[in-house]
Structure formats: structure tokens, C-alpha cells
Amino acid sequence: xxxxxxxxxxxxxxxxxxFPPKKTSSIDTIFKTLEELEGLHPDFxxxxxxxxxxxxxxxxxxxxxxxxxxxKIEPVAHLTCVNYTKDEIDRxxxxxxxxxxxxxxxxxxxxxxxxxxxxxxxxxxxxVSYIKNKGGFHVSGACYPEGHxxxxxxxxxxxxxxxxxxxxxxxxxxxxxxxxxxxxxFLEKVREIGITVPIEAGIMPVVNKAQIERMVTLCGASIxxxxxxxxxxxxxxxxxxKEAGIEYAIEQITDxxxxxxxxxxxxxxxxxxxxxKISEKVKGLL
Ligand code: FAD
Numbered sequence: 001x002x003x004x005x006x007x008x009x010x011x012x013x014x015x016x017x018x019f020p021p022k023k024t025s026s027i028d029t030i031f032k033t034l035e036e037l038e039g040l041h042p043d044f045x046x047x048x049x050x051x052x053x054x055x056x057x058x059x060x061x062x063x064x065x066x067x068x069x070x071x072k073i074e075p076v077a078h079l080t081c082v083n084y085t086k087d088e089i090d091r092x093x094x095x096x097x098x099x100x101x102x103x104x105x106x107x108x109x110x111x112x113x114x115x116x117x118x119x120x121x122x123x124x125x126x127x128v129s130y131i132k133n134k135g136g137f138h139v140s141g142a143c144y145p146e147g148h149x150x151x152x153x154x155x156x157x158x159x160x161x162x163x164x165x166x167x168x169x170x171x172x173x174x175x176x177x178x179x180x181x182x183x184x185x186f187l188e189k190v191r192e193i194g195i196t197v198p199i200e201a202g203i204m205p206v207v208n209k210a211q212i213e214r215m216v217t218l219c220g221a222s223i224x225x226x227x228x229x230x231x232x233x234x235x236x237x238x239x240x241x242k243e244a245g246i247e248y249a250i251e252q253i254t255d256x257x258x259x260x261x262x263x264x265x266x267x268x269x270x271x272x273x274x275x276x277k278i279s280e281k282v283k284g285l286l
Contacts, residue, residue: 001074002138003103004170006043007198012286013263014279015076015173015200016040018270019048020059029270030063036272038071040279046076046105046173046265058095065099076140077101080109081121081130089120089127093134105140105173106131125164132168141169143199145177145186149220158189165195172197173265176204176215178248179224180255200263201256205274206245209235246274250281257285 006013016037021029037045045067049060064075077096081089096104108124111117121127128139141164144157151157165172172195177183183201190199206212209231216223223231227248234241253264264282268275 001102003044003074003076003140004138004198006074007171007262010043010286012257012261013043013198013200014283014286015044015046015263015265016042016268016275017046017048017202017265018063018268020050020063021270027059027062031066033268033270033272034063034067034071037268037275038073040272040276042073042266042279043263044074044076044103046078049078049080049107049109061092061095061099061101064096064101068100074103075101076103076105078105078107079127080107081124081127082109082111082117083115084121085118086120086130088118089130093131093137097136102136103138103140104131105142106169107142123160123164125160125167125169128164128169129167138170139168140171140173141165142175143172143186143190144175144219145182146175146221148175149218154186154189158186158193158195161190162193162195165197170197172199174199174202175219175221176202176267177221178206178227178252179222180252180259182222183256183261184259198262200265201253201261202265202267203249203252203256204267204269205249205278206231207242207269207271207274208238209241211269242274246277249278253278253282254285257282 047060047063060077064077067073067075106124106127131137131139143161147154147157230244234244
């Protein structure tokens with residue numbers, strides 16, 4: 001099933017994101033998480049892709065296949081392009097097709113300074129158009145309410161986002177943000193320039209100070225004063241920080257749903273406890 005139809009059927013879509021276990025852990029560790037996530041009945045689950053340049057890595061496809069065939073939930077496979085040749089991308093697409101994976105989140109991937117890019121794909125929009133021309137997949141893309149870290153300005157980033165949508169991205173998922181005002185202002189700007197596809201808000205619950213500081217450094221998301229105070233207050237009490245982080249995410253999501261957001265994409269960090277606590281609170285609002 002191509003996930004575009006979900007946005008026609010539902011007022012608000014709820015999706016989860018998981019990542020393949022580290023190479024040092026067994027792939028089985030993800031199955032326990034999936035078993036627990038299954039009971040929360042998300043509309044789809046997306047699986048991240050390592051940007052590392054190892055086209056032989058099949059874990060994203062393997063996990064997406066289990067999500068589809070064992071848990072009967074629609075999967076979305078992330079796919080990055082900047083470190084791959086067209087032949088390598090073709091092999092990954094063939095494998096996704098063999099596993100009946102219909103949905104791809106097409107990404108550029110971060111530029112790894114220790115790898116030279118393969119030069120076939122420079123931007124996600126090129127991958128979107130490549131997959132679209134091959135046919136048979138629903139293609140989604142990423143977007144950035146506060147602008148992508150490499151972009152000269154938010155306006156420039158949105159101009160390139162329009163190219164990605166025009167190339168065939170039928171649905172967008174945002175980078176995490178902690179202040180809904182950036183999302184609302186972004187939404188206004190993208191709708192104004194004619195981007196009409198559904199846009200899911202990416203929400204990452206804060207459960208660990210170091211984790212959030214790392215994420216913010218990587219993606220440039222702003223930390224509002226309320227969240228900053230919370231991080232300081234519970235700095236030395238991880239359990240209390242986790243519960244406060246869950247409450248913070250629930251408040252963000254409740255506000256987004258009340259303002260008619262197309263979907264909520266929860267960055268679960270493979271933590272089914274957090275996903276359950278949040279889903280239980282917000283499911284009745286969807
Ligand atoms: P693009 O859309 O190509 O944009 C990248 C930059 O190039 C932006 O600054 C944009 O403004 C600029 N740009 C775009 N088009 C042009 C153009 N034609 N000319 C000049 N400049 C242009 N990374 C992973 O490695 N694996 C994952 O699984 C993964 N999942 C993600 C999921 C989501 C929802 C999000 C938001 C991000 C994810 N990422 C993942 C991170 C992503 O790979 C990085 O943010 C990456 O740096 C940009 O990817 P993109 O697809 O947004 O790139």
C-alpha cells in the first residue's frame with residue numbers, strides 16, 4: 001500500500017520511526033521493539049538508513065520487510081543517495097521491490113567528510129526524480145521547519161523543497177523541532193509557494209540531556225526557554241527528565257493536532273515505552 005492513501009482516509013496520521021541496531025548488536029534487538037510498537041497500531045513505521053556508503057547493508061530493507069510481512073504494518077524505507085552510484089541505488093531498489101516495500105523516504109544524506117561523494121546524486125530531489133522515473137514506489141521527502149543546516153536561508157531551502165516536491169515527493173516529514181511556532185510559520189510559507197502535499201510533524205521526545213544536545217548540534221533545532229529550564233531542572237534525575245520529556249512531547253502533539261496537522265511522526269529512538277506513553281495520551285485526539 002502506498003502511504004499517500006492514508007492521508008486521504010485519516011484526519012491525522014500517526015507514524016513511528018525506528019533505526020536498525022548498531023552493527024555490534026544483533027538485529028533481533030529491534031524485533032522486541034517492533035513487537036511492542038505493533039500493539040500501538042501506528043499507521044506506518046519508517047526505518048532509517050545509514051548514510052555511511054556501504055551499499056551492501058541490507059538491514060533497513062530486512063527490518064522494513066519484517067514490519068510489513070510479520071507485523072502487517074506499512075513500512076517506509078529511508079534511502080540516502082549522496083554516497084551511492086546509480087547501480088548501487090538500482091540494487092537497493094530491486095531488493096526493496098522483491099520485498100514488496102512500496103514506500104521510500106528519499107534523502108540526500110549527510111556529507112561525510114571522510115568519503116568522497118559518488119557524484120551521481122547531489123540532492124534528494126535527484127533521487128526522488130530517479131525513483132519516480134523507475135516507477136512503482138511512493139516517494140516521500142524530508143523538510144526543515146527551521147531551515148536545513150547547509151541552507152543559506154529558510155527561504156532558499158523552501159525553494160529547493162518545492163523542487164523536491166515537483167520532482168515527485170508526495171509527502172514530507174519534518175526534522176525534529178521543539179517549538180511549534182517554527183512549524184506553523186514554515187507551513188504558512190510552504191503552502192504560500194504552492195507545496196500542497198501532506199506534511200507530518202517530526203517529534204522527538206527529550207529523554208536524555210546529552211542526546212538532545214547532540215541532536216541540536218547536528219540539526220540546529222532551537223531549544224525554547226521552557227525546555228532549557230526543564231533540562232537544567234532534571235539534569236541529574238534521568239527518570240524525572242524522561243517523564244517530563246514525554247509530557248513536553250504530548251503538549252507539543254496536542255497543540256499540533258488541535259491546529260489540524262496532517263500527521264505526527266514520532267522519533268521513537270527504538271524506545272517502545274516512550275512511544276506507548278505518548279500514543280496512549282494522543283490516540284483519542286487523532
Ligand atoms: P536535500 O533535500 O538534498 O537538501 C540538502 C541541502 O541542499 C539543503 O540545505 C537544501 O537547501 C540544499 N539543496 C537542495 N537542493 C538543492 C539544489 N538543487 N541546489 C542547491 N542546493 C540545494 N539521514 C540518514 O543518513 N539516514 C536517514 O535515515 C535519515 N532520515 C531522515 C529523516 C528525516 C525525516 C529527516 C528530516 C532527516 C533524515 N536524515 C537521515 C538526515 C538527512 O540525510 C540530512 O538532513 C541531510 O543533510 C539532508 O538530506 P535531505 O534529503 O533533506 O537533502
